Amino acid sequence: MNYSAPNPPASARPDPVVLPHAGVIALSQDIKVRGRVFGFDESDENTRPFNLLRTQISRNVDETGRRIIGITSATPAAGKTYVSLNLAAAMSGTANRPVVLCDLDLRRGSVLDALDVDVPSDVSTYLRGERDNWRDALYRIDGTELYVLPCKPTRRGSSGMLSSPAFAELIAGLRQLPDDVLILVDLPPVFASDDALLTSQHLDAYILVVEYGRNTAEQVQEAIRLLEPTPCLGTILNRYKGGYFDAYGYGYGDPYGIKNYGLED
Numbered sequence: 716m717n718y719s720a721p722n723p724p725a726s727a728r729p730d731p732v733v734l735p736h737a738g739v740i741a742l743s744q745d746i747k748v749r750g751r752v753f754g755f756d757e758s759d760e761n762t763r764p765f766n767l768l769r770t771q772i773s774r775n776v777d778e779t780g781r782r783i784i785g786i787t788s789a790t791p792a793a794g795k796t797y798v799s800l801n802l803a804a805a806m807s808g809t810a811n812r813p814v815v816l817c818d819l820d821l822r823r824g825s826v827l828d829a830l831d832v833d834v835p836s837d838v839s840t841y842l843r844g845e846r847d848n849w850r851d852a853l854y855r856i857d858g859t860e861l862y863v864l865p866c867k868p869t870r871r872g873s874s875g876m877l878s879s880p881a882f883a884e885l886i887a888g889l890r891q892l893p894d895d896v897l898i899l900v901d902l903p904p905v906f907a908s909d910d911a912l913l914t915s916q917h918l919d920a921y922i923l924v925v926e927y928g929r930n931t932a933e934q935v936q937e938a939i940r941l942l943e944p945t946p947c948l949g950t951i952l953n954r955y956k957g958g959y960f961d962a963y964g965y966g967y968g969d970p971y972g973i974k975n976y977g978l979e980d
């Protein structure tokens with residue numbers, strides 16, 4: 716009699732993949748206070764909207780295969796880095812979904828600042844040709860499945876770096892990561908320079924952070940128009956006066972229906 720082991724249930728996914736990385740970042744205990752990074756703590760009430768968002772994005776990723784997703788805004792200081800970090804932290808907490816958070820705001824990268832750490836190499840070191848491999852600037856957050864490709868601010872020719880063969884190689888390398896890995900990209904604001912436009916051409920989709928009380932409907936429409944044809948997954952209304960976010964606040968504008976995703980029937 717031949718015996719073969721039963722297939723694992725469809726829900727059982729393989730063990731998480733460990734990506735080769737250059738080092739490990741240990742976060743301080745008070746990262747929630749210092750960097751406003753709540754997303755690792757599922758039970759923190761500030762994490763609630765990010766948990767909701769991660770479920771919607773996970774479904775979209777599973778159904779569409781889009782997995783390099785940018786986070787941008789029309790104007791500066793709308794909360795892109797805050798959203799990127801907390802969403803990345805919340806997403807990496809779901810079973811077997813490693814997340815790579817790339818800081819591609821070359822002029823004003825601030826993920827390292829928010830994490831309150833310093834590292835020897837960053838993405839611009841690689842893009843300037845001082846490192847051969849972008850993985851030399853990839854760090855894992857200790858005890859998590861979140862990887863960070865950080866960026867120290869540079870004033871040296873960001874547009875040139877974003878159009879370089881090294882940048883194309885980075886994107887190709889990210890696309891070659893195992894299928895389960897989600898890549899979130901913290902971008903510069905759309906109106907500040909052409910950096911967001913240059914980068915968005917390489918993304919599968921993006922999320923637009925809209926600052927409550929500051930960004931106008933015209934700014935939102937214009938930003939979405941400028942980023943075409945890259946699809947907008949939806950918008951997040953940040954600093955809504957009902958709370959950090961509000962369950963009804965995100966999805967404002969919602970050109971691709973993420974707000975009601977899965978609720979159509």
Ligand SMILES: Nc1ncnc2c1ncn2[C@@H]1O[C@H](COP(=O)(O)OP(=O)(O)OP(=O)(O)O)[C@@H](O)[C@H]1O
Binds near residue numbers: 790791795798823959
């Ligand atoms: N909803 C929020 N609640 C509390 N603090 C927030 C919120 N959104 C953003 N912040 C804080 O506001 C500041 C600016 O936010 P952030 O750096 O995320 O903006 P940004 O859009 O990335 O800016 P830039 O255009 O310079 O990249 C940060 O100190 C961040 O922690």
Ligand SMILES: [Mg+2]
Binds near residue numbers: 795796797823825901
């Ligand atoms: Mg930022």
